[in-house]
Amino acid sequence: MHSIILAAGQGSxxxxxxYYIPKLLIPVKGKPILSYLLENMKGLDIDTHYIVASKNIxxxxxxxxxxxxxxxxxxxxxxxxxxxxxSIAMEEISREDEVIVLNGDLITDIPVHDMWKFxxxxxxxxxxxxxxxxxxxxxxxxxxxxxxxxxKITKFVEKPSEIKSLPAYVxxxxxxxDKKFMQKRREYLVPKKFKIESTLFPKLVDEGKLYGYVSxxxxxxxxxxxxxxxxxxxxxxxxxxxxxP
Numbered sequence: 001m002h003s004i005i006l007a008a009g010q011g012s013x014x015x016x017x018x019y020y021i022p023k024l025l026i027p028v029k030g031k032p033i034l035s036y037l038l039e040n041m042k043g044l045d046i047d048t049h050y051i052v053a054s055k056n057i058x059x060x061x062x063x064x065x066x067x068x069x070x071x072x073x074x075x076x077x078x079x080x081x082x083x084x085x086x087s088i089a090m091e092e093i094s095r096e097d098e099v100i101v102l103n104g105d106l107i108t109d110i111p112v113h114d115m116w117k118f119x120x121x122x123x124x125x126x127x128x129x130x131x132x133x134x135x136x137x138x139x140x141x142x143x144x145x146x147x148x149x150x151x152k153i154t155k156f157v158e159k160p161s162e163i164k165s166l167p168a169y170v171x172x173x174x175x176x177x178d179k180k181f182m183q184k185r186r187e188y189l190v191p192k193k194f195k196i197e198s199t200l201f202p203k204l205v206d207e208g209k210l211y212g213y214v215s216x217x218x219x220x221x222x223x224x225x226x227x228x229x230x231x232x233x234x235x236x237x238x239x240x241x242x243x244x245p
């Protein structure tokens with residue numbers, strides 16, 4: 001089993017912090033975002049973690065060496081969005097292996113180990129972590145899924161203009177790709193510029209191959225903006241308390 005952390009964004013919304021520090025290494029309560037992502041996968045037998053980055057690769061590599069983290073490899077992104085960059089990273093991995101993919105700007109306690117057990121129980125090609133959002137405007141800025149009773153995703157729309165009902169199931173940015181997918185990955189992941197959210201996931205829905213793991217958790221932020229980053233910093237620094245909206 002391997003993981004891929006998608007961290008190829010430019011981090012422009014995190015300026016001025018991202019001028020000096022790769023977004024993946026920006027600290028939250030004194031720990032880099034990368035540390036939280038690796039902690040999400042505790043309890044899983046991960047052979048290698050691949051970081052897909054477009055810049056500051058030397059800085060990230062130096063940090064890994066100094067921190068003594070030796071099972072992490074940095075892969076050069078080509079600016080091909082989440083789909084193209086994911087296809088580059090997956091070329092490093094055997095088609096007989098399974099892969100956990102995480103967006104590189106997450107601070108969350110979603111239990112990936114439990115998600116893995118759900119994935120295997122369902123025999124899924126691909127599983128997406130979901131959580132519920134009660135606010136209309138917040139849901140519209142994320143990917144929204146509809147589920148059947150078996151937790152198979154029957155519809156997925158990235159940043160929809162309309163939402164039928166609330167609370168909405170939204171994409172948490174964590175995915176599990178089964179080896180059944182990996183064996184046929186080149187039918188789905190082409191080395192070109194595209195987004196998995198708007199291209200791959202709707203295709204998997206049409207084929208009935210995408211399941212949704214609805215998570216119970218205490219916190220989730222995509223710390224890609226200063227506002228969200230400060231929410232995460234304040235929450236983690238206070239060791240809990242009320243989760244900010």
